[in-house]
Amino acid sequence: MPKADIDYSLYLVTGRELLPEGKDYYESLEESLQGGVTVVQVREKDIDTGEFVEIARRTKEITDKYNVPLLINDRIDVYLAVRCAGIHIGQSDMPLAQARALAGDDAVIGISVGNIDEAQAAIAGHADYVGVGAVWPTGSKDVTKKVKLGPDGVGRVLDVLAESKTPAVAIGGIHAPNVPFLLHGSISPNARNSLDGIAVISAVVASKTPREAAANLRNIVDSFKRVRRSAPAAPAFVLESSPVRSTEALVSGVAALMEVIQREVPLVHQITNNVVINDSANATLAIGASPIMATNPRDVADLSPAIGALLVNFGTITDKEGMLVAGRQANVNRKPLVYDPVAVGATSFRRETSKELLAHWQPTVIKGNAAEIGALAQLTEVESRGVDSVGKGFADPANVVRTLARKRAAIVVLTGEEDYLSDGDVVLRTSNGHALLGKITGSGCMTGTLVASFCAAARLHHLAGGKGSVFENDSQLVQGDMLLGALAGVLVFNCAAERAAERDDVRGPGTFRAALIDELANMPAADLVKRAKVEIL
Numbered sequence: 001m002p003k004a005d006i007d008y009s010l011y012l013v014t015g016r017e018l019l020p021e022g023k024d025y026y027e028s029l030e031e032s033l034q035g036g037v038t039v040v041q042v043r044e045k046d047i048d049t050g051e052f053v054e055i056a057r058r059t060k061e062i063t064d065k066y067n068v069p070l071l072i073n074d075r076i077d078v079y080l081a082v083r084c085a086g087i088h089i090g091q092s093d094m095p096l097a098q099a100r101a102l103a104g105d106d107a108v109i110g111i112s113v114g115n116i117d118e119a120q121a122a123i124a125g126h127a128d129y130v131g132v133g134a135v136w137p138t139g140s141k142d143v144t145k146k147v148k149l150g151p152d153g154v155g156r157v158l159d160v161l162a163e164s165k166t167p168a169v170a171i172g173g174i175h176a177p178n179v180p181f182l183l184h185g186s187i188s189p190n191a192r193n194s195l196d197g198i199a200v201i202s203a204v205v206a207s208k209t210p211r212e213a214a215a216n217l218r219n220i221v222d223s224f225k226r227v228r229r230s231a232p233a234a235p236a237f238v239l240e241s242s243p244v245r246s247t248e249a250l251v252s253g254v255a256a257l258m259e260v261i262q263r264e265v266p267l268v269h270q271i272t273n274n275v276v277i278n279d280s281a282n283a284t285l286a287i288g289a290s291p292i293m294a295t296n297p298r299d300v301a302d303l304s305p306a307i308g309a310l311l312v313n314f315g316t317i318t319d320k321e322g323m324l325v326a327g328r329q330a331n332v333n334r335k336p337l338v339y340d341p342v343a344v345g346a347t348s349f350r351r352e353t354s355k356e357l358l359a360h361w362q363p364t365v366i367k368g369n370a371a372e373i374g375a376l377a378q379l380t381e382v383e384s385r386g387v388d389s390v391g392k393g394f395a396d397p398a399n400v401v402r403t404l405a406r407k408r409a410a411i412v413v414l415t416g417e418e419d420y421l422s423d424g425d426v427v428l429r430t431s432n433g434h435a436l437l438g439k440i441t442g443s444g445c446m447t448g449t450l451v452a453s454f455c456a457a458a459r460l461h462h463l464a465g466g467k468g469s470v471f472e473n474d475s476q477l478v479q480g481d482m483l484l485g486a487l488a489g490v491l492v493f494n495c496a497a498e499r500a501a502e503r504d505d506v507r508g509p510g511t512f513r514a515a516l517i518d519e520l521a522n523m524p525a526a527d528l529v530k531r532a533k534v535e536i537l
């Protein structure tokens with residue numbers, strides 16, 4: 001097969017030691033090829049050369065049947081003996097130039113790269129493809145273990161590879177539940193490049209049903225590539241391309257979600273700060289959803305299948321382990337995950353914690369004030385004072401939210417006197433609310449709570465086959481119109497604040513805070529539709 005025709009979508013690295021008891025290596029291999037494996041690499045350690053050659057020869061007989069290229073890990077002598085498609089070398093194996101001299105120009109030569117320098121060297125040495133990793137720790141179920149490159153780090157390497165168009169597969173700790181996160185989260189910072197495929201070992205080899213395991217992985221990768229091809233310039237990949245929108249449709253969509261909440265009473269899991277925990281739970285109840293504020297890692301893993309959405313707000317970071325586990329489980333269970341990085345730019349501890357969380361899981365929505373969004377976007381235009389944003393805000397907020405949404409493949413919500421929301425494509429501006437919101441603590445945190453609740457509703461609405469939902473795609477992390485969910489959270493909160501501020505019994509922040517909870521509970525959808533000030537920019 002010509003080098004250019006190789007499809008790297010699902011790259012299987014063999015590992016005979018990982019086979020389930022009683023499963024034959026060749027049988028497992030053949031089933032995985034039937035499931036859709038597109039490249040095979042034979043990896044054998046501590047084995048006699050004669051035996052390696054024999055395994056490679058028999059493996060090639062099977063891969064040839066499926067017209068799938070076979071690569072040999074590290075051993076050029078074995079490659080020369082069996083004459084398969086090529087070899088794969090690691091950084092501590094023979095240098096690339098030497099491998100090329102021995103194997104010749106026809107051989108496919110791939111190399112493992114773990115950072116930008118190694119990627120640049122691979123390009124300079126004309127590697128035919130690179131294996132980028134390790135993404136996550138392998139051989140471990142402990143999700144709190146230190147992440148290696150993470151999807152973010154893979155994205156930085158992909159950026160370097162964009163120009164040479166060197167194909168890239170990611171490797172290390174890849175299993176079906178984290179594949180959508182990996183594919184979306186590793187789109188290079190300026191969206192120029194994305195993964196050509198994923199390399200897996202135990203996700204297929206250790207399976208008793210490798211055909212099904214491979215087919216599932218292949219389906220996710222294929223879906224991702226389809227979306228990426230169809231919308232290269234508008235990378236709201238988590239959500240596929242945005243449906244056609246009008247302000248009227250958006251506002252009536254919000255009203256519909258208010259009904260969904262009442263009907264479905266979604267459970268909204270919140271790991272939030274100890275300043276706002278009570279107000280947030282009451283705000284959740286007031287709109288008709290059901291709050292659960294659990295933080296212990298053992299608790300949160302069990303909860304995940306039952307919840308409608310997860311909120312991670314790190315205003316007072318005391319539960320990092322719980323945040324890591326709960327977020328990963330939300331991705332695994334494909335539940336909306338709203339991330340509120342309170343005061344993220346204020347201290348190095350917060351910046352590091354945020355980086356660590358974002359390497360472990362993919363948020364569906366990122367919500368913050370100007371200082372927080374600025375810090376995540378690495379902009380210095382807006383300053384913070386503790387949890388507050390100070391100054392006039394961004395000169396071009398629409399561009400800030402759109403750019404960060406693209407970079408993070410998430411909906412971004414920027415709060416303030418006016419709120420900006422984007423999925424990386426569309427930008428919405430809402431101008432509801434009241435200045436009294438700036439006089440009570442946790443108004444941003446409660447906005448996050450409501451965004452999470454309405455994202456839960458948007459997903460349920462989609463699953464029930466509701467009108468206007470986003471087209472389903474197997475590589476999407478979350479199903480449903482999450483931009484609409486985020487908009488609903490912002491609008492309901494701010495319209496309730498307007499109603500509260502208008503009340504005669506409200507004399508200041510204290511009475512306003514109580515009235516706000518009342519109005520969240522009492523607001524008719526028709527009044528929201530009347531009040532809503534939404535623009536599509």
Ligand SMILES: Nc1ncnc2c1ncn2[C@@H]1O[C@H](COP(=O)(O)OP(=O)(O)OP(=O)(O)O)[C@@H](O)[C@H]1O
Pocket residue numbers: 368369370387388389415416417418419432433434435436437438440441442443444445446447490493494
């Ligand atoms: N002056 C204002 N007029 C109208 N709405 C406002 C105003 N200030 C804030 N809001 C609204 O209040 C909510 C919180 O936004 P803000 O940007 O103040 O959050 P925050 O700084 O994160 O708050 P906190 O740290 O207290 O939780 C948002 O829904 C926003 O729309």
Ligand SMILES: Cc1ncsc1CCO
Pocket residue numbers: 273275276315316342387441442443444445
């Ligand atoms: C005041 C405060 N400090 C940490 S979190 C929080 C709530 C508002 O963000």
